[in-house]
Amino acid sequence: MGTHVIKMPDIGEGIAEVELSVWHVKVGDMVVEDQVLADVMTDKAMVDIPSPVHGKVISLGGEPGEVMAVGSILISIEVEGAGNVKESAQPAAVAAPAAPVAAPKVETVVASKPVAAPRPAAVCQGPMVAREADERPLASPAVRKHALDLGIQLRLVRGTGPAGRVLHEDLDAYLAEGQSNASAPVAAAYAQRTDEQQIPVIGMRRKIAQRMQDATQRAAHFSYVEEIDVTAVEELRAHLNEKHGATRGKLTLLPFLVRALVVALRDFPQINARYDDEAQVITRLGAVHVGVATQSDIGLMVPVVRHAEARSLWDSASEISRLATAARNGKASRDELSGSTITLTSLGALGGIVSTPVLNLPEVAIVGVNKIVERPMVVKGQIVIRKMMNLSSSFDHRVVDGMDAAQFIQAIRGLLEQPATLFVE
Incomplete structure (x- = not known):
């Protein structure tokens, strides 16, 4: 019998250390090749660590919540044959499970x-x-x-x-x-x-807590709320789904919102921007990379629809669906979870009346979508039932002036209330 030591792998992009989030095995377990041994957390993404061998777990190199350096011993497995560790050079950590005093238990x-x-x-x-x-x-x-x-x-x-x-x-x-x-x-x-x-705050929950705290401490948040009559765009959506849904896929409201963002940002480039507050530099971007806030089992994630300015409604819809599925299944890559220039957040039917979303730094704007409700409205002197929805959006007042924010949201409102203008070039 021999010992096969698995070290914390190099996740890439210069990451020197990662957080051990959860063990899927314990000492004494028999494991098979490709079985997931542990989950580790980088800045944004959860990464599975599979076993490259069959064997028996003889030691674990850390506790959930512990930050481990790339190259440190993650787990040792007893295998048939010689293994990858010589008897004379076997580290002490392989002989007995590590138990760092400061590391918290999972629960x-x-x-x-x-x-x-x-x-x-x-x-x-x-x-x-x-x-x-x-x-x-x-x-x-x-x-x-x-x-x-x-x-x-x-x-x-x-x-x-x-x-x-x-x-x-x-x-x-x-x-x-x-x-x-x-x-x-x-x-x-x-x-x-x-x-x-x-419940110790570790893994994705700790990353979310750190990012939200950092955002509220560094950015000068202000919010702007406007109601939008989405009756016409909802009628268009229903028509397109009836005509093309079977062949192109069903459309939700999100692709229309993404399209409205893209068109409105043409006149408000200062909102499609990132602010480096340490270097005191604002970078305005031509590309519109829309982050779509998505709830997963491990917490809120923001996969990115890249180059939304070059996508059709169905292309956006397909990409949103693909990314949301990957995020919910914990399979979204680091690249898919980074690089957004503006974020769209929606709680769907649970969207409430008003919300105050927190900025996704270093972005300077986030557009929040509340639920659609039918309400009596006065149109040309007549009371009619219309489908109404609020947009609750937040901006970084260090970069975006209040008038610019209001005009930007009013531009989105005009595009959605007259949906043909979404496609007029």
Whole structure:
């Protein structure tokens, strides 16, 4: 038997260190080639670290939340044959698991016995598998999200994929073959609880926290809200989907908003800009790279639709869909998550009436989309029902004057209320 040491890989672009976000294995586990061992976090992207060998985990080189240098020992695996470490030169870290004192645990729960038993997480449960309470089963982000939506504790589900990975089919089997827990005492829902949960801020959540704090401390935020009558553009969208949806794909409102941004920015180049506040330089860009804020299992990510100025409605729609899927599945690359010049953020049906989005530095503008509602409006002296939507946008007052911001949003409003002007050159 030999030892195969896996070191923290060079992610590229001059990155010297990364944060270890989560382990997918523990000491004593048997792993197979290409099985994901750990997730590490760069400035923006989550990266999977797969195993290049079959074998048994004999030591872990760090704890979740620890920042590790590129080239440091990540994990050691016992393998058949000689491995890649000579017996005489084997590092001490390979012989025993590392346990840095300062590194936080992934999750700490302090709990006392409740008055009554809580309701089980899932409404029904099928074939179960025994795992430790803190053991993280192998599963893709999409499967984890599906399990969360279904109220299933993933550690209870038997995985039938490679190396015991839990698949969507395993969740279906868990529900289909189980028995309903509908008879659980109603009183359990009213049980007193005194448990507490401490969750260290690590990985993507720590990056988001740092970026949001940095943005609010450095930029001089101000927001501008305007309501827009989107009845006409929604009618156009429905018409195009009916005529071309089957062959070109369905359009959401987002591609129209991207097009409106592109056209409006022609007259407001100072808004399609980045501000280097250390060098005191504003860079105005001809290319419009639109960041589209996207919620994922690991937090808010902003994949970038590059050169939106050169894309058709369907091209933008396809790229937005592709990037959103990659971000939600944790597969978006570093390049796909960087380089935006202006950001578009939307909560869809949950968009509320007004929001105050935080700038995505070093950009100087972010356009926030609120939900569409039908309201009575006065049009030419008559009360009619129109589809109305607010744009809640924020700007960096160090770069963008209030009048410029207002005129920019009014330009977007005019384009969306008369959607034919989106395509008039």
